[in-house]
Amino acid sequence: MSERILVVEDDHKIMRFIRANLVASKYTVFLAQDGIEALDLYEEHLPDLILMDLMLPKMSGLQCIEKIRQYSNVPIIIITAKGSSQDIIQGLELGADDYIVKPFDINELIARVKAVLRRSSSTVAVNEPTIEVGSLYIHLTNYQVMYANKKVSLTPTEFNLLVELAKNLDCVLTHEYLLSHIWGQDYINETHYLRVCIARLRKKIPINDGEKGFIQTIPTVGYKMLG
Structure with missing residues (x-):
């Protein structure tokens, strides 16, 4: 079963671009255009990772991350056009795992997705339980x-x-x-x-x-x- 990724992005062109490349990389993709829809789709599908734009209608990406972190540790990668260190740090402080700034190279995004998923599924060598x-x-x-x-x-x-x-x-x-x-x-x-x-x-x-x-x-x- 392929790993499932929720893409939260209100720019349709960017959303379709990300989705096409994730599907080509054998991921199952769900799409949300605002923060409210993102929360609903997360609860419905329980994805393995979330790609979260910060500038969203109805509920900002930061507000969405804060709500998700109240009940879930799902890996989250921030996507931001601002490149603002303050927004990025705030996102990381709220519990995001990584970030990427628009415009980005799609190969870098895929590499970060793989890295975050690898960290989330990595096992710890156990000598003592x-x-x-x-x-x-x-x-x-x-x-x-x-x-x-x-x-x-x-x-x-x-x-x-x-x-x-x-x-x-x-x-x-x-x-x-x-x-x-x-x-x-x-x-x-x-x-x-x-x-x-x-x-x-x-x-x-x-x-x-x-x-x-x-x-x-x-x-x-x-x-x-x-x-």
């Missing part, structure tokens, strides 16, 4: 995270980043190492992805500085989790 760090429990076999006896909902990228840090307690992992291992070699200089993802982890898992499990910033170098 659970990693325990203070009040943080990471269940590797069923991809669940518990903190202070409460379940924490993470996107696949957030989960993989948390596991990488937890497997290397008290070790400084450089920006380049984390970006290449979690996002891929093509993202090795995209430090804002890492910065935003770390910020989301700290918000979802509010461990105090100095406690076990806290993700410590090593300025200009990288991050480490305290053990």
Whole structure:
């Protein structure tokens, strides 16, 4: 069964262009022209990935992402014509996994779709079924995270980043190492992805500085989790 992608775009020409190329790449494609329709189609089809334009009628792409993240960790790639770093960062902070700016090369878009889907379906090598760090429990076999006896909902990228840090307690992992291992070699200089993802982890898992499990910033170098 082919992977399913929901394309949310109000420009008909761009929508048809994206759809044709995704279908040619063997994906099943659903189309939405506004944010309200996007939410309805997501609930109906439960796609494996969403391509989300930011400038949409009825409900903006950012509002749509915020609503989807209340109940789903489906991978989301932002498509924006603005090229505005503020909009992009806001989208990533809301839980988007990647972005691409119009006008874009269709081969780059397909490559990003493949990369995000690969990250979302990647498996973690399991030696021990659970990693325990203070009040943080990471269940590797069923991809669940518990903190202070409460379940924490993470996107696949957030989960993989948390596991990488937890497997290397008290070790400084450089920006380049984390970006290449979690996002891929093509993202090795995209430090804002890492910065935003770390910020989301700290918000979802509010461990105090100095406690076990806290993700410590090593300025200009990288991050480490305290053990």
